[in-house]
Amino acid sequence: MTTTTPEVPATATAPVPTAASVAHQKLTSPWASFAAIIIATLWTIPTIGLFISSFRPEEDVKTSGWWTWFSSPNVTLENYHEVLTGSDTKLATYFVNSIVITIPSVLIPITLATLAAYAFAWMKFPGRDFLFVAVFAMQIVPIQVTMIPLLKLYVDPPFGLPQLAGKFWTIWLSHSIFALPLAIYLLHNFMKEVPGELIEAARVDGAGHVRIFTKIMLPLMAPAIAAFGIFQFLWVWNDLLVALVFGGGNLDLSPLTVRLAELSGTRDNDWQILSAGAFVSLIVPLVVFLSLQRYFVRGLLAGSVKG
Amino acid sequence: MATVTFDKATRLFPGAERPAVDALDIEIGDGEFLVLVGPSGCGKSTSLRMLAGLEDVNGGSIRIGDRDVTNLAPKDRDIAMVFQNYALYPHMTVGENMGFALKIAGEPKEKIRERVAEAAKILDLEQYVDRKPKALSGGQRQRVAMGRAIVRSPQVFLMDEPLSNLDAKLRVQTRSQIAALQRRLGVTTVYVTHDQVEAMTMGDRVAVLKDGILQQVDTPRNMYDNPVNVFVAGFIGSPAMNLLQVDATGGTMHFGGAEVPIPRETAEVADKAGRKITVGVRPEDMDIVAEGQGLKTTVNLVEELGADAYVYGTADVDGKPYDVIARVDGRKPPEKGQSVNFAPKQGHIHLFSTESGERLKA
Numbered sequence: 022m023t024t025t026t027p028e029v030p031a032t033a034t035a036p037v038p039t040a041a042s043v044a045h046q047k048l049t050s051p052w053a054s055f056a057a058i059i060i061a062t063l064w065t066i067p068t069i070g071l072f073i074s075s076f077r078p079e080e081d082v083k084t085s086g087w088w089t090w091f092s093s094p095n096v097t098l099e100n101y102h103e104v105l106t107g108s109d110t111k112l113a114t115y116f117v118n119s120i121v122i123t124i125p126s127v128l129i130p131i132t133l134a135t136l137a138a139y140a141f142a143w144m145k146f147p148g149r150d151f152l153f154v155a156v157f158a159m160q161i162v163p164i165q166v167t168m169i170p171l172l173k174l175y176v177d178p179p180f181g182l183p184q185l186a187g188k189f190w191t192i193w194l195s196h197s198i199f200a201l202p203l204a205i206y207l208l209h210n211f212m213k214e215v216p217g218e219l220i221e222a223a224r225v226d227g228a229g230h231v232r233i234f235t236k237i238m239l240p241l242m243a244p245a246i247a248a249f250g251i252f253q254f255l256w257v258w259n260d261l262l263v264a265l266v267f268g269g270g271n272l273d274l275s276p277l278t279v280r281l282a283e284l285s286g287t288r289d290n291d292w293q294i295l296s297a298g299a300f301v302s303l304i305v306p307l308v309v310f311l312s313l314q315r316y317f318v319r320g321l322l323a324g325s326v327k328g
Numbered sequence: 329m330a331t332v333t334f335d336k337a338t339r340l341f342p343g344a345e346r347p348a349v350d351a352l353d354i355e356i357g358d359g360e361f362l363v364l365v366g367p368s369g370c371g372k373s374t375s376l377r378m379l380a381g382l383e384d385v386n387g388g389s390i391r392i393g394d395r396d397v398t399n400l401a402p403k404d405r406d407i408a409m410v411f412q413n414y415a416l417y418p419h420m421t422v423g424e425n426m427g428f429a430l431k432i433a434g435e436p437k438e439k440i441r442e443r444v445a446e447a448a449k450i451l452d453l454e455q456y457v458d459r460k461p462k463a464l465s466g467g468q469r470q471r472v473a474m475g476r477a478i479v480r481s482p483q484v485f486l487m488d489e490p491l492s493n494l495d496a497k498l499r500v501q502t503r504s505q506i507a508a509l510q511r512r513l514g515v516t517t518v519y520v521t522h523d524q525v526e527a528m529t530m531g532d533r534v535a536v537l538k539d540g541i542l543q544q545v546d547t548p549r550n551m552y553d554n555p556v557n558v559f560v561a562g563f564i565g566s567p568a569m570n571l572l573q574v575d576a577t578g579g580t581m582h583f584g585g586a587e588v589p590i591p592r593e594t595a596e597v598a599d600k601a602g603r604k605i606t607v608g609v610r611p612e613d614m615d616i617v618a619e620g621q622g623l624k625t626t627v628n629l630v631e632e633l634g635a636d637a638y639v640y641g642t643a644d645v646d647g648k649p650y651d652v653i654a655r656v657d658g659r660k661p662p663e664k665g666q667s668v669n670f671a672p673k674q675g676h677i678h679l680f681s682t683e684s685g686e687r688l689k690a
Binding site: 218222 | 380381382401402403407408409411412413415416417418419428429432433476480
């Protein structure tokens, strides 16, 4: 044994920087943080302005810009009082409408999509792949295209089904219809990630599809379902188009957004009320997001298989 | 407790030309520990999954006891399976994991708790019952997976490479624990592994598969002493058996300079194959002999293990180089680069037909 191993150059032993690590380094540099702070501040200024305006008395709002508030702070809750209970705005009713619209419009697609996603991911049946592609392909149909056919169906339903027009059902169903393709696709992908051995173990343990779905899949899918739930909630809560079209401008069916749009149309003089109204409609999504956001980061799958 | 019978069980995957498992015929006795072993892709896992009901059976049948389970769902077969990746339910505690099957079966809570506690005690998991799987080490997870099987006291345990995710030391330890546990519980067990050492040390009997075809089922001892063909001979034993194609003329087999007499029937087979025969010699049956009286081998590497040393070398037979492995005395091993002559110990050669690979009388 007289051979000598050649000296390995020191640089070769250092880990080769990958594109991801380079990006990570660049994004965590102080300059990047600084830029992010600047952008965030610029982005937030209009919201702050609106927020401050919503607390300013009417005369102030109408005579000076919101930034003058810092020199002459003048706070009132009158705008919120007016917005929520005032006889001609009465946002409280629309607030309730928004909740009545949003909750079923989130629950219906989540329920259907988890069931469908399970079937597409873990049940074998003829035509499965074709159906799955077909469902996902519906994503490409724009909402606007479906409106008139859907309205026709609601007003004049086939097969002697009850007429839905003038009820919340039209809005619930429409939101569900528009959400389902993406929901099924997303949840299907999450479900596919669950190791097959887990399902097989459950089958050997004596669980059928129903038990596997309720006892294994649903708990494991909780983060994904919550994530989708948040998206769908925000989408429905902020939606104007669907509610306006399928609610038919009927005040009993109108959510906050429809009322707010009206306010800005008919009351552009009273925009201290408008700013308060905007914040009323903003509170709920904020609460929902903050209370469910931990599901975004929770890795529930850790530890199921080797790791 | 029950016997398990594979009766010409066949699995043909859709679109495949060759069955993954081809007419598998094995009878497994009550309480027996049978190990299915073979290289990857040999169909051992598929066979196990057929028994579990996770894989369709395209031909033949499978029986547990007297029951034909060929078309039964996994849950109706009264089996428990340990998976390679353990497949623990990540959102349940160790206790819930182990009790899941009983809970589904609708057993009363009291009984479930009792059985789980019992299994946890056997497996030394008592202090972890309330933990989630992710808070356990690999070895502990493996034991939980075992516990999940034990709790049900099924008729058959199925284990699919349960040790392959453990580190080497833990694997050896767990190997003996599983074997001891199985003997104690007396439950019929089918165990799949690609590791022939596991197969030899754990199984009452070992079944070797290759390309979906069963090669041999026998006790580890018999398998080692009387491999039925070249494949089994080369697969069982570590380091592997030396297999060389040598000349056989006039009732004599030429192992380098060593001349070994062979029976007449064997010589006739050799004559048909152009006076060629495949000879197999285990590394421990190789003796160092004087120059000209054995197979001249150039030493490439010497592995010193203390008591013994393994010599890895190259020998030339009819112009073809063969790898040769021999076990020698650890106190005076040959040096690298040296030439050594090896001859087989008398009565310790295995002869195989060069054409068919089948064992011949030696």
